[in-house]
Amino acid sequence: MKVKIFDEEHEKDLEDKVNEFILDKTVIDIKYQVSVTMFSEEQIYCYSAMILYN
DSSP, X not given: OEEEEEEESSHHHHHXXXXXXXXXXXXXEEXXXXXXXXXXXXXXXXXXXXXXXX
């Protein structure tokens, strides 16, 4: 089993990278997470996914 982690600022970017990565993989599981923080007066989002695959 192997693990690949993706971290993007936009959900569409994460979706594209994950879909491209899993095309030729046997996926065991995908864990998805969203986090948000404040920097000055700006909200910053972080979209991440961990893929377990063979």
